[in-house]
Amino acid sequence: MSMYPTVAYVLDPRFRGGTSSAVAAELDLVSGLARVEVHALSTAMFSGRSVAPQLGDALARLTLPLIWDAREIAADIVIFHNPSCLKFQDTLATRIVANKLIVVTHENFLRPGGAEGFDVAKCLELIGDSSTVLQRAIAPISPWNRQTVDSWVSTQSPKHDWAVQPWDWFNICSFEMQAPTPHPADxxxxxxxxxxxxxxxxxxxxxxxxxxxxxxxxxxxxxxxxxxxxxxxxxxxxxxxxxxxxxxxxxxxxxxxxxxxxxxxxxxxxxxxxxxxxxxxxxxxxxxxxxxxxxxxxxxxxxxxxxxxxxxxxxxxxxxxxxxxxxxxFSSTAFEATFNTLLGQMPGGPR
The missing domain is CATH 3.40.50.2000 (Glycogen Phosphorylase B;)
Structure with a gap:
């Protein structure tokens, strides 16, 4: 066990848009709180694409190598971003070993009207079958996202036990604030x-x-x-x-x-x-x-x-x-306070 908690991120880094920006901001913060590794999965969902620029820039800035398709990932905390990236997979070859595994749900489990957003049970089962952990948790990212997770969990019986995190794993939004115009136009x-x-x-x-x-x-x-x-x-x-x-x-x-x-x-x-x-x-x-x-x-x-x-x-x-x-x-300070609470539950605690 290392002196400080180890945190391993698992994701397909080729997704674009707000999700990649959110993960990049999170890496900037968490890399200052723990020993961080970033593991990339080659999923069919993003086949043929390159790493999202926001993530590539963050990894270069933090001098974090991107480890592709590792056979085993071992850390105190493993954070799996966007489980829907597995929706076209039949297997997950990577083995995950951790005290706590957190799956961050960037895609709603249910669509408006109640239909599943993706094959949630399949994706969670792939992750669960490939993991040896003490705790498994689902982390919604917003109130609406949480409603879809809670609704799905209340009507389904997933193969593995998954707790739902009591706090939202929100996007860090530490933007520079610009003054509004004094003369708004249409x-x-x-x-x-x-x-x-x-x-x-x-x-x-x-x-x-x-x-x-x-x-x-x-x-x-x-x-x-x-x-x-x-x-x-x-x-x-x-x-x-x-x-x-x-x-x-x-x-x-x-x-x-x-x-x-x-x-x-x-x-x-x-x-x-x-x-x-x-x-x-x-x-x-x-x-x-x-x-x-x-x-x-x-x-x-x-x-x-x-x-x-x-x-x-x-x-x-x-x-x-x-x-x-x-x-x-949604500030870095707010996320850091909550994340430090999570780290404090691990051997070694936060820095």
Whole structure:
């Protein structure tokens, strides 16, 4: 046993978007609290892709090697990020040995309406069968994500015993806060990966990004660029087509809805918008993660919300600053305090 607890991360590092940014931020923090290893799995889900840039940059910055497809992973704590990466696997060849195994659920167990988001039992069974541990735990990342986990657990009988962590394994959102504009205009935008599940049906997009708006910026609009179906009054950029900071310079309102059969498990794009000094609007279930920092509303209400803020710039600024304050619950300091409690339960304790 080492002097300090050892923490092994297990993931397929080729996933893109908010999840990779969240794990990168976590590695930055946890590498200062424990002896960290990062183990990569070559799953079919991300076959042919390269390591996500955010993760690659973090690993280089921390001088942490990426260990691919190890036969055995042994640590005090093993943190398995995004178990849905195993949904196309029939086996998991890696053996996991740990005091505690934590599976962080970046994908909701259930979709809106109650259908499974992926074959949860299969993925958990693969991990359970490949692990020799004292404790197994599932760690939801948000209130909505937790609801889907709790609902699934209450109706299923997984092969192995899995406790549900009592606290959310939230995305660390330690962004630099930008001041809100004193003169908000009807400049709207949304950004995400280009997956079909990230976008609502066309009538919702039309409601949220109308011709009457001064600006409608869609970052991650790869599908619209391919088929040419977007209205002429939208400004389209492919995923990665411009930096997030450049995107935020063009908008005052982040309007974010997804397909009706899918919902964000956390909503990191909304936290980014708040930190950038914008009003963020989304569905009520996604908004609940942010304790009022994100406005939960139906798409039909968006135009009125935007109009009210434009007519009351003082309220716009006040609500943005208030929302930025609420992001403190997702700070590095908040995550560190909880993680140190976890480390304190291990032999050696935190530094």
């Amino acid at each position: 400049r709207r935008g949304r950004h995400s990966r280009p997956g079909f599940e990230k976008f609502p049906q066309q009538d919702v997009m039309d409601l949220c990004f109308p011709e009457a708006a001064e600006q409608n910026v869609i970052l991650g609009a790869d599908s619209y660029l391919r088929d040419g179906s977007a209205p002429a009054h939208w400004t389209l950029y492919p995923f990665g087509g411009l930096s997030v900071s450049q995107y935020f310079e063009q908008i005052d309102f982040c309007v974010y809805y997804t397909a009706p059969t899918w919902r964000e498990s956390f909503g990191r794009v909304l936290a980014e918008a708040i930190a950038a000094g914008k009003i963020a609007i989304s569905d009520p279930q996604t908004a609940q993660t942010f304790d009022g920092a994100v406005i939960g509303a139906a798409p039909s209400e968006v135009n009125d919300i935007v109009r009210r803020y434009i007519s009351d710039p003082v309220r716009y600024q006040r609500d943005v600053v208030s929302g930025q304050g609420k992001l403190g619950k």
